[in-house]
Amino acid sequence: MSNQPEASVGRRRVLKSLALGAAGLSLTGLTACQDSESDSAAAVSLVTTLGQSTYPFEVPPLPYAPDALQPAIDAETMRLHHGAHHQGYTDKLNAALADASDLHDVPLRDLLADLEQVPTSIREAVRNNGGGYYNHALFWPSMRAEPEGPSQALTAVLREAFGGVDAFKEQFTAAALDVFGSGWAWLARAPNGALRIVQTPNQDTPLAQGLLPVLGIDVWEHAYYLNYQNRRAAYVEAWWDVVNWQQVEANLPSEQR
């Protein structure tokens, strides 16, 4: 690991170092995230803060009560999803990395963007459980009870990229419904700043495609089966009612808002 940052170095050097190590991610994009001021939005970019986290990983607390997103998402699903599934990915990620001490200071984003650096004996475990840890940690704050709609600035961004907020929702929904089996649909940002809608199977992350996630929806059956059973479309439709657009905006670099 030639690009492994030391534990004591400053955030900027960490970022520079991980950008060099993360194939496909632009230095510009990462520093832009880092430099974004939070005065225009209450939320901070989770894509930045979460990506910097290192071993050992802890399940972040839910930013609301398990029943806060009802009726879109029921309390039992939230409890299991956060307390059993997310906890399980976290425990398995920590177990996989326990003996790989040279990876303990590597930021999560770097691990997931460049899985080739992970020894083959634990690569699959890191891919699946690291992805599960990361994706769910982004997922919880991307929802909230009684959210406000997208700001004018975000509306303009979505209009330019997709033709409008409704057009974006339509394309994102189609991608979410089209995932066969377990996986996620994403709004993600390319190194050149372009916004794209992509899918990932299982717990693969956009990072592994050289993209930074902005908004993701979990379409594993565990995300909706208790309440919606086979009706994934009803889940996705209801999910739009709890999307935290302020967090979506905060996940974009400041120059793009």
Next chain:
Amino acid sequence: MAFTLPDLPYDHDALEPYVDARTMQIHHGKHHQGYTNKLNNAIEGTKWERMPAEDILSHIDEVPNDIRTAVRNNGGGYVNHKLFWTVMSPDGGGAPSGALAEAIEDTFGSFDAFKETFSSTAGSQFGSGWGWLVVDDDGNLHVYSTPNQDSPYMKGHTPILGVDVWEHAYYLHYQNKRGDYLSNWWNVVNWDQVAANYAEATS
């Protein structure tokens, strides 16, 4: 001729308490029906309509590009579930006898060792998929898992026993505890049917 959803060979609640009635209703009536409909839509008006679904999967590489993924996913879903209902029974459980029992012992060392291998293979399939006991061209047994609805027929193997580990197969009753579902599932395995499948695959 369009494929039709096979009837369940028992009542929805017949596999209680190991597989609950509501899961069976949705699994058979919604998920399997959905795969059936989508398979029919994908192959409508093509020569593939006139072939058994298992044979379509054996020749998946020859299916035209524009419908291959739909046929793979929904044809797999159709065939996998069709087998699944028959390898379970309210009178199931126990152990196989005869030629199948001998082949399992020869291949895996013992019936218990086979169960352990099968359970851990199915249990560790990450995401959606199936665990399988299959017969290859030479009549040998293998245990492996496949992702999503991929079928052993796609590898030229004949599945004789399969367990569905998509979350929809167990989530209403077992939630995240896939291991509990798998250990309970052995109580409903229809070994007579599995033995008949083995005999046919090796004949």
